[in-house]
Amino acid sequence: MGGKFLFDGRPVPFEEGQTILQAARAAGHYIPHLCWHPDFPPHGSCKLCVVKVGGRHVSSCALPARDGMEVESNTPEINGERRALLQMLFVEGNHFCPSCEKSGNCQLQALAYELDMSSARFAHFYPDRPVDASHPDVLLDFNRCIFCELCVRASRDVDHKGVFALTGRGIRKHLVVNAESGRLADTDFAVSDRAADICPVGVILRKRVGFAVPIGERKYDEASISSVAMEKGE
Amino acid sequence: MQDAERIAAQAVERHRREPSQLLQILVETQDGIGYLPAAALTRIADLLELPRARVEGVAGFYSFLYTEPVGRYRILFSDNIIDRMLGTRGLMESLCRRLEVSPGQVSPGGEVSVDVTSCTGMGDQGPAVLVNGLAVTRLDEARVERIASLVRAGTPLAEWPAEYFRVDDNIRRRGSLLGDDFVPGAALQAAMVRGRTGWLEEVRLSGLRGRGGAGFTTAVKWMACRDAPGADKVVVCNADEGEPGTFKDRVLLASQAERVFEGMTLAAWATGARQGLLYLRGEYRYLLKHLRAVLALRRAAGLLGPRILGEAGFDFDIDIHLGAGAYVCGEETALLESLEGKRGTPRIRPPFPVTHGYLGRPTVVNNVETLAKTTLIALQGGAAFAATGTPQSTGTKLLSISGDCAYPGVYEYPFGVTIAHVLEDCGAHDPQVVQVGGASGVTIAGHEFHRRIAFEDVPTAGAFMVFDGRRDPFEMARNFVHFFAHESCGFCTPCRVGTALLKGYMDKLASGKGAKMDLADIEWLDRLLKNASHCGLGSSAPNPVIDTLIKFRPAYERRLVSLDFKPAFDLDAALETARRMTGRDDPGAHLDWREEV
Ligand SMILES: Cc1cc2nc3c(=O)[nH]c(=O)nc-3n(C[C@H](O)[C@H](O)[C@H](O)COP(=O)(O)O)c2cc1C
Ligand code: SF4
Ligand code: SF4
Ligand code: FES
Ligand code: FES
Numbered sequence: 001m002g003g004k005f006l007f008d009g010r011p012v013p014f015e016e017g018q019t020i021l022q023a024a025r026a027a028g029h030y031i032p033h034l035c036w037h038p039d040f041p042p043h044g045s046c047k048l049c050v051v052k053v054g055g056r057h058v059s060s061c062a063l064p065a066r067d068g069m070e071v072e073s074n075t076p077e078i079n080g081e082r083r084a085l086l087q088m089l090f091v092e093g094n095h096f097c098p099s100c101e102k103s104g105n106c107q108l109q110a111l112a113y114e115l116d117m118s119s120a121r122f123a124h125f126y127p128d129r130p131v132d133a134s135h136p137d138v139l140l141d142f143n144r145c146i147f148c149e150l151c152v153r154a155s156r157d158v159d160h161k162g163v164f165a166l167t168g169r170g171i172r173k174h175l176v177v178n179a180e181s182g183r184l185a186d187t188d189f190a191v192s193d194r195a196a197d198i199c200p201v202g203v204i205l206r207k208r209v210g211f212a213v214p215i216g217e218r219k220y221d222e223a224s225i226s227s228v229a230m231e232k233g234e
Numbered sequence: 235m236q237d238a239e240r241i242a243a244q245a246v247e248r249h250r251r252e253p254s255q256l257l258q259i260l261v262e263t264q265d266g267i268g269y270l271p272a273a274a275l276t277r278i279a280d281l282l283e284l285p286r287a288r289v290e291g292v293a294g295f296y297s298f299l300y301t302e303p304v305g306r307y308r309i310l311f312s313d314n315i316i317d318r319m320l321g322t323r324g325l326m327e328s329l330c331r332r333l334e335v336s337p338g339q340v341s342p343g344g345e346v347s348v349d350v351t352s353c354t355g356m357g358d359q360g361p362a363v364l365v366n367g368l369a370v371t372r373l374d375e376a377r378v379e380r381i382a383s384l385v386r387a388g389t390p391l392a393e394w395p396a397e398y399f400r401v402d403d404n405i406r407r408r409g410s411l412l413g414d415d416f417v418p419g420a421a422l423q424a425a426m427v428r429g430r431t432g433w434l435e436e437v438r439l440s441g442l443r444g445r446g447g448a449g450f451t452t453a454v455k456w457m458a459c460r461d462a463p464g465a466d467k468v469v470v471c472n473a474d475e476g477e478p479g480t481f482k483d484r485v486l487l488a489s490q491a492e493r494v495f496e497g498m499t500l501a502a503w504a505t506g507a508r509q510g511l512l513y514l515r516g517e518y519r520y521l522l523k524h525l526r527a528v529l530a531l532r533r534a535a536g537l538l539g540p541r542i543l544g545e546a547g548f549d550f551d552i553d554i555h556l557g558a559g560a561y562v563c564g565e566e567t568a569l570l571e572s573l574e575g576k577r578g579t580p581r582i583r584p585p586f587p588v589t590h591g592y593l594g595r596p597t598v599v600n601n602v603e604t605l606a607k608t609t610l611i612a613l614q615g616g617a618a619f620a621a622t623g624t625p626q627s628t629g630t631k632l633l634s635i636s637g638d639c640a641y642p643g644v645y646e647y648p649f650g651v652t653i654a655h656v657l658e659d660c661g662a663h664d665p666q667v668v669q670v671g672g673a674s675g676v677t678i679a680g681h682e683f684h685r686r687i688a689f690e691d692v693p694t695a696g697a698f699m700v701f702d703g704r705r706d707p708f709e710m711a712r713n714f715v716h717f718f719a720h721e722s723c724g725f726c727t728p729c730r731v732g733t734a735l736l737k738g739y740m741d742k743l744a745s746g747k748g749a750k751m752d753l754a755d756i757e758w759l760d761r762l763l764k765n766a767s768h769c770g771l772g773s774s775a776p777n778p779v780i781d782t783l784i785k786f787r788p789a790y791e792r793r794l795v796s797l798d799f800k801p802a803f804d805l806d807a808a809l810e811t812a813r814r815m816t817g818r819d820d821p822g823a824h825l826d827w828r829e830e831v
Contacts, residue, residue, distance in 0.1 A: 168294045169296075178285045
C-alpha cells in the first residue's frame with residue numbers, strides 16, 4: 001500500500017516498502033547520506049540522513065514512508081545538526097584533505113561543502129591509525145574511515161569474501177581485515193572486488209592511479225554532491 | 235600455542251560448531267587460556283566457517299574479552315560513583331602500590347592486572363571488585379592487604395576466604411512479590427486452567443508494564459508475538475542489568491529464580507514459544523551454578539521440557555547465555571545480536587523483536603522483574619494485581635537503593651510512593667540529590683522530593699542513588715558521562731563521537747580550564763545526542779548533564795575560569811621556558827589577566 005507524504009511541504013508519492021530517503025530521491029529531493037548506498041540495504045549509522053517526522057528525529061534511510069507523514073529535511077535546524085555530525089566525523093579521524101588522493105571525489109568532503117561546514121568546531125582526537133600498504137594493488141589509509149561499513153557489506157554480501165570487519169567499541173572502534181597478520185596482502189582481496197571501489201572517503205585507494213585526474217577537475221569539484229546524486233543517481 | 239588452539243577447538247565442539255554460540259565459545263576459550271591469542275581466534279573462525287575478521291570483531295567488542303595477555307589475577311574495581319564514594323579510588327591505589335603495578339597495566343611477571351570496570355551491581359555492599367570475573371564485596375584496607383598477599387602467594391581463588399565472595403540480598407522492604415512464599419508450578423497451573431487466551435486476558439487486565447526501563451505494556455507485547463507469523467517463537471529474559479546503581483534483578487535471580495523462570499514459562503504459555511533464553515550479565519556469572527540448578531529442578535518437576543505439567547503441545551525449555559561486559563547489550567535488539575553471537579550493535583527498528591527477533595523469529599524480550607511479576611497475576615488475577623499502585627502504573631516496583639543512606643538494599647513499594655517517603659525509610663539523613671533510574675535516569679533535587687515513583691511522574695528501571703550535602707552533582711554527572719563514553723557501542727556517529735567529546739568537556743571543566751563557551755558546546759552536544767542517536771544509550775547519555783545543568787548550574791559555573799572564552803592554549807604556561815631562562819618567578823613574570831580586571 002503506497003501513498004503520499006509531505007516533504008518540506010511538497011507532496012511525495014511512495015510505493016509500499018520504500019524508505020523516506022528512497023521516495024524523496026525518486027521525486028527529485030536530495031537528502032544527505034554517507035552510509036546509505038543505492039545498491040545496499042540501509043545501515044543507519046552515520047545519521048546524516050536525519051529528518052524530522054511529526055517533531056521526532058528519525059533516520060530517513062531506514063524508516064519506511066507512511067501515508068500522510070510530514071517530513072522536515074532542508075531546514076536550518078536539521079542542517080545544523082547534520083553539520084555537527086560532519087564535524088564529529090572530521091575530528092574523529094585524521095582528514096588532511098589537501099594531501100588526500102580522494103579529495104574532490106570524497107563524499108565527506110563534498111558534504112562539508114554542501115552544508116557550509118567552515119570549521120571543525122570540536123577538538124581533534126588525532127587517533128593513531130597506521131596505513132596498510134601491503135597489498136600490491138590497493139592501499140588502506142584507515143585515518144579517514146567513517147565506519148559506514150560499505151566495504152564490510154560489499155565484501156560480505158557481493159564478493160562473498162568477508163575481507164573487512166569492525167572491531168573495538170565506542171570511539172576505539174576500528175576496521176580490521178580478514179587475516180591473522182592484520183595485513184590486506186594476506187587476505188583474498190582483489191582490486192576487482194566490489195569492495196575495492198565502494199569507500200565514500202579516502203580509505204580504500206587504488207595504487208598507481210593517484211592524481212591521474214588533477215584535483216580541481218574531479219567529480220565534486222565540478223558539481224555539488226546534491227546535484228551529482230540527483231543527476232547521476234550516485 | 236597448540237594448547238590454545240586445542241582449548242579453542244574443544245569450546246567450539248562443546249557448542250556443536252554453532253556460529254550463534256560464538257560469544258559463549260569465546261568466553262569459554264578465554265576461561266581456559268586466560269586471554270584470546272590470535273591463533274585461537276583463527277582456529278575458532280576456521281571451525282565455525284566464519285571470516286576470521288568477524289570473530290576478531292566480536293572479541294574486540296566486549297570489555298571482558300581480552301585479545302592481549304592480562305594478569306593471571308585480573309582485578310577490576312567497580313567504578314560507579316557510589317563505589318567511588320565508598321572509597322574505591324584509595325583502595326585501588328593501595329592495592330596497586332602493594333602489588334607494584336599501575337592501573338591498566340599487567341605486572342612484569344604477568345601475575346596480576348588491576349583496572350576499573352563499569353558498575354558491577356553491588357552498590358549496597360561496595361566497594362566491590364571482580365576478581366577473574368567473580369564478585370568480591372565490602373572491600374576495605376584490611377581486605378586489600380589480604381588480597382595483595384593472596385595474589386603474591388599465587389593462592390587459587392578457590393582457597394580465598396569464602397566470606398569475600400558473599401553477596402547479600404539486603405531485602406529491606408517486602409511487598410507482594412518479595413513477601414509471598416512461592417510454590418513452584420502453582421502460577422503455571424493457575425494460568426493453564428484459564429487457557430492460553432484466558433491467561434493473556436488476565437495479563438491485559440493487570441495493566442502490567444515492563445520493569446526494564448521503557449515501560450511498554452506487557453500484554454500488548456505478548457499478543458503481538460503470539461499473532462506474529464512463524465512457529466518457532468522465543469522468550470528472552472533480559473538479565474543484563476547494566477544500569478549503574480541497579481541490582482534488584484540480581485536479588486531476584488538469587489532469591490526468586492523459580493519465579494523468574496516460571497514467568498518465562500508463563501510467557502511461553504501465552505505466546506506459544508518453545509525456546510527460552512536468559513541473558514545473564516557477565517558480572518553475575520557467580521549466579522550461573524545456582525540458576526542452572528534451579529533449571530534442573532524445574533525439569534525434574536515437569537515444569538520445563540516436553541509436555542509441561544502433562545499438557546500435550548506445551549513444550550518449553552530455557553538456556554542461559556552469558557554476557558561479557560557491555561551495557562548496550564541490555565538494549566533489547568543489541569541483546570538479540572549478542573545472543574546470536576555477534577557484536578552488541580542495536581538493530582534498525584522496525585522490524586521489532588516481536589516479529590523479527592532472535593534469529594529472525596518472533597521474540598518476546600522482558601526484564602527479570604516483569605517476568606517475576608507475571609506469577610502474581612497468575613495467582614491473584616489481573617484485577618487484584620491492578621489494585622495496587624496507580625492507574626497508569628499498576629503493582630509494585632523494586633528499588634535498588636544505594637549511596638548516602640543508613641540501609642542500602644532492595645525495597646519493594648507500590649507504584650506512586652513519594653521520593654521523600656523512600657528517603658525516610660532508607661535512613662537518608664541529609665539527602666540533596668537523588669539519581670532515580672541510574673545514569674540514564676532523572677536527577678532529582680531537594681525541592682522535588684514530593685514527586686512519585688511511577689511511569690507518569692518519575693519512571694525508573696530500579697536504581698535509586700542517594701547523595702548528601704558532601705557530594706558534588708557535577709562529579710556525579712561527570713562519572714556518568716565517562717560511563718556512557720566507555721559503553722557506547724560506537725555504531726552511530728552522534729553517540730560514538732558525542733559521548734567522547736562530552737567526556738572531554740566535562741574533564742576540561744573538572745580541571746578548572748572551562749569557559750562559558752564550553753557550556754554552550756556541552757548543551758549543543760546534549761541536544762545532538764538526544765535527537766540523532768540510534769538507540770536509547772546515546773539519547774539518554776546526556777540526561778545527567780542536562781538535569782544537573784538546569785538544577786545545579788552553579789556546580790558548573792564555579793569551575794569556569796572565565797565566563798566567556800578560554801582557549802585550549804595556555805598563554806601563561808607558554809611563558810614557563812622564558813621564566814626558567816631568566817630565573818624569574820615574581821608576579822610580574824606571570825600573565826594573570828584575572829587580576830587586571
Ligand atoms: C542502553 C540500554 C540498556 C538497557 N538495559 C536493560 C537491562 O539491563 N535490563 C532490561 O531489562 N532492560 C534494559 N533495557 C530496556 C530493554 O531495551 C527493553 O526495553 C526491556 O528489556 C524490555 O523488557 P520490559 O518490557 O519487561 O521492561 C535497556 C535499554 C537501553 C536503551
Ligand atoms: S573503509 Fe571506507 S567503506 Fe569501509 S567502513 Fe571505512 S569509510 Fe566505510
Ligand atoms: S546510540 Fe550509542 S550505543 Fe546506541 S547505537 Fe548509537 S553508538 Fe551504539
Ligand atoms: S545515510 Fe542514513 S544513517 Fe547514514
Ligand atoms: S578528502 Fe579529506 S578525507 Fe577524503
